[in-house]
Amino acid sequence: MSLALGVLISGRGSNLVAILDAIDRGSLDATLKVVASNKPNAAGLERAKERGLPTVYLDPKPFAQKPKPREAYDLAMGALLQQHGVEYVALAGYMRIVTPVLIQMYPSKIFNIHPSLLPAFPGLDAQRQALEWGAKVSGCTVHLVTEGVDEGPIIVQASVPILEGDTVESLSARILEKEHECYPQALQFMAQKRMYLEGRKVHILS
């Protein structure tokens, strides 16, 4: 089956591009239905437009007046995704915490990628956290989004060494290379219906 995918971004969308490249070369059976952003100038929107893909900027400001701004925003985002026929959602550098409203519209169908080997270094600035802790190995994690931040079931992880003299930038770049491999791979497991959940464990059938 082809995964009807929506991708949410806030910035350059390098993982979006990796997903698009994987679709183009046939290693990910997915159709990108829409790229949505909470930032008008996210460079990833341009990358998507260049490829003729539908893009949407959903401005958070009008929702700020409402009693539950984050939930109201996610309700609108969910409606937008559904209008575009999105069945699975990939967060790719999307700098908002997703509320239960959206998670319940797409239960176990929202993917995220995090630049550490979770459960180590959750939250912001994972690469900096790893360096400050003096870790010698880090990596990236693709997981399903649940209500606990960075706590959802893990689909794929890949490790990278931390080298003497590494900066946040050099480590981030090394991890990003792995992200670009892992994210399409994790989505492909779903597209091929090779993954299933048992509690919080993701089983991958060979």
Add this chain to the structure above:
Amino acid sequence: MSLALGVLISGRGSNLVAILDAIDRGSLDATLKVVASNKPNAAGLERAKERGLPTVYLDPKPFAQKPKPREAYDLAMGALLQQHGVEYVALAGYMRIVTPVLIQMYPSKIFNIHPSLLPAFPGLDAQRQALEWGAKVSGCTVHLVTEGVDEGPIIVQASVPILEGDTVESLSARILEKEHECYPQALQFMAQKRMYLEGRKVHILS
């Protein structure tokens, strides 16, 4: 320089054997001064005796009556290590929490190995914790012992994949192979005076 090493064990001492093998083949510049155990039947004591090395069983029971039994035991252990000329201590499956008494006798000179990529899965049963969390990558960590359990500065880490169908036993065996490489390597960094501390970061000079 040759590292004057004491090794503390409670069980089979497979990391002790890895250390001894590394010394024998010349990849670790260390002299094993004594192997000490808190368990009389630790199989690792036999392994050491077979190689003609001094071994000591230090029985915890007589210390149990004292006001501070763990500290009193560690004071005796520290004295014992010093009598044998030990300058650096390697914990190898030593199933006691080391108190500040011993840490202060050997500041930044006690090594430990843990079967996870710390800070993920500290404490007991790290391999089981990783499996139950559904992690896809784990590994091992050699670190210096500080007063926080499994929180000390990290010298070496190595990753292993977690495979579909893994049990605690199969994962532990895969990690143990890496432990046997990492522990002598970390000790050799100290023997070669190639490592230094900056805060909680361990720098390794090339």
